[in-house]
Amino acid sequence: MGESLSRRDLIRILGASGVAASLGGVSAASGAEEQSTASGEEFLGTVIQPQAVQPTGTCAGLVGGKVIQPRRELPVLGQTDVLVVGGGTAGVAAAIAARRAGAQVTLVERYGHLGGQWTGGLVLVVVGHIVRSGKQVCQGIGEEMLRRLDKLDGAIIDRKPGVNPTVDAEALKYVMVEMVQEAGIKTLLHCWGVDAILDGGTVRGAVFESKSGRQAILAKIVVDATGDGDVFAAAGAAHRRCKYNIGLVSRIGNVSQVDRARAAGAREPRGLGARTPVVGVRWVNMLGPEADGLDVSELSRLEINHRRFIWRSVEKIRNTPGYEAVRLLETAPQLGVRITRMLHGVATLTVRDFRAGARFADVVAVGGAAGINHGEWQIPYGALVPDTRVENVLAAGRCISAELRMADMIRVIPICWVTGHAAGAAAAVAVADACPVREVNVAKVQQLLKQQGAYLG
């Protein structure tokens, strides 16, 4: 009986969709053949026109042995004041800052979660926000995230003055989504920013690849929080490229079940990592070799090698007497790419300034240091603005303008959140004043940042 009923149902559904489609002015001629395989009463999915997803006839072609991508018009997904490309630490902070300042914001992220390296990369420890005296100098939106984690049960540990706290990745993903939703930010996940949209020397938006194909979003200001500087590089802003250590973080569980009595005497195995908010779970860092984080074959090779090493490392731990219960819980969804591109900005952060604690009139962020012997250091607005005449794009996060030797200072989580916060605030001011980011009134940005809880020295 199922057979005939099912067919009848199917025809009914097809008919309904055909009416809907014709009302919408779209031809409904196709589709019956493809959908005929669907069967069963439980099938209630709505049939979608394939063209609505991906325009046909625009794929690459082989022309004279070369692969040619035909010229085509891209669908425009929307228009916004501030477009933040990259939903990592810097991107989320930038989006929230700009939205709270009144700008329309769209945030796009290549993975299915927010937080980037902080969550997907399992960089769980927050390092670089405190100085010698124990004072926390990275405040603002990032600190707000930590305070929200404080309120959740088991979401953060070591939240004491002068100590580097460790967060739980899942709790942080939740907190970030909540904050983004509360602020009213249009968020697109699974969207990989691949190109800038240029109009003369001015960036007018960005192009994305996703399951929906290649689409564009137009914007007044683009914040490049990709970490790799994908947008400013595509727009032609000067930058340096470098190789840096690429690792893969993992988490191991059941460490609380280690039999201390049996383990006594034996040397503690390597790779037990540091504790996390989850009891018995530890996160294990990896530095990895220096490699080009923009070379997909390198990334693939490293991902494979790193996974192999992690598995064997955990096997070694499990073979140590007393440690048999230890299990590998997960390897980080994102490879630990540290530095790839660094902007050539109007200003460049140098180790000399960092050591001297140089102060800038256009300071928009302040960084701390990981337990070592120095005080706070300032980040000028110029370090976010491209030196070359590429307008209306701001860098945020680990790709801002700095000497390579400063990379270890700028790539840490708190510096990403303060530079993101600064870029978002500056973008909002630029939108409100209808001026290019290069000519933004920095005093206004500083005032806005302070209103939003940032510390500027």
Added chain:
Amino acid sequence: MHPDGKASFPDEAVPGGNRWRRRLARCAVLAAAVMLLLPGWPCDWALLAVPSLSPFVAVPAAIAVRGVTCATLLALPVLCLAILWPRCFCRWLCPTGLLVELAGRCRGRGAGRGARLPNVGAWLVALTLGGACLGYPLLVWLDPLAIFAAAANTAGGQVARGAWLAGAGLPLVLLVGLLWPGLWCARICPLGATQDLIALPVRAVARGRQDKAKPSANWPMPRRTVLGMGLGGLAAAGLRRVAGAARPGRLRPPGAAAEDALSGLCVRCGNCARVCPSRIIHPDSGRQGAESFLAPAIRYDDAYCLETCVRCTRVCPSGALRPLAAEEKPSAAIGLPRVDMSLCLLGEDRECAICRTHCPYGAIRIVFSEADYLCVPRVDPRRCNGCGACQVMCPTRPAKAIVVYPP
């Protein structure tokens, strides 16, 4: 003031009117010497002036390093003065002499006992000259001007652990002056003896003119000087062997002479420690060899040797530190760091490259070992000059994972 003082005071042979004039001059010189060694001079040359005036430092040092420095040239006028008017420097200029004399006068009556001593100073000079011929001027650190400078430097600048010892020479000399007035200046002071020795040929020639019968008998080099030089040479050879023997050794300032020569060349004036902006030069404790006691040693506690600074090398009066040009600094190696992977945070897969970040010469790379799947800091000895920035910044406590060792 005390006309009953002994004739060993250089003061006494002079008629009363001249004595006041001379006393005034000596006080002025003392004041000038103190002024030169006070902090606050815009250039370091002021510090160099006092210990460099001594021919007892300049001549043996020039022989030992087989070269002449700017500091050596400063002693030339004093040398000429000594030939023309023997002991003129002692009478008119020596600041240490004035202080010793004042100390002696504190005793008042009955002073001068125990002053019956052979001419120790002449032996000191002979030994030092003999040592200098072998590159190790044994006793230049007994120079009264160096002793004066060391005391002033200790009082005026460096107050590091053990630094007071470096300034203890002057109090000791004053104590000698207090106990046996006149003994130091007349019998022990090697600078005084140097002047006598320089004046010898002049006197011999003068005497030879008077007594033409026996010119050769008055040849100026007394036998004990030759003997002393021989002994000095032997001692120097022995000490150089001891000092240069394979031991861990200490870090020395940039441009320092080889370890087996440094302890002999250094006059322990403390100028280098005084001018060091990082305050990393300390007097050697002598624990790793008594011969290098109070010689300059570097300790990287909380500051490193600045990449553009060559100040210590510019204030050394004796060539123990070769004067460097700023461009030479990167190649003037102080030492070479070694990494202890059992302490290094990278050994625990922790996120750290602070040594690389802070290396002013870009000499540190973090190298990945495929076999151990581990990153290790590696130092390029061709770029590194051992400035200690890595050691200072290394976050491990209390022992540092990266430590600079002598080359």
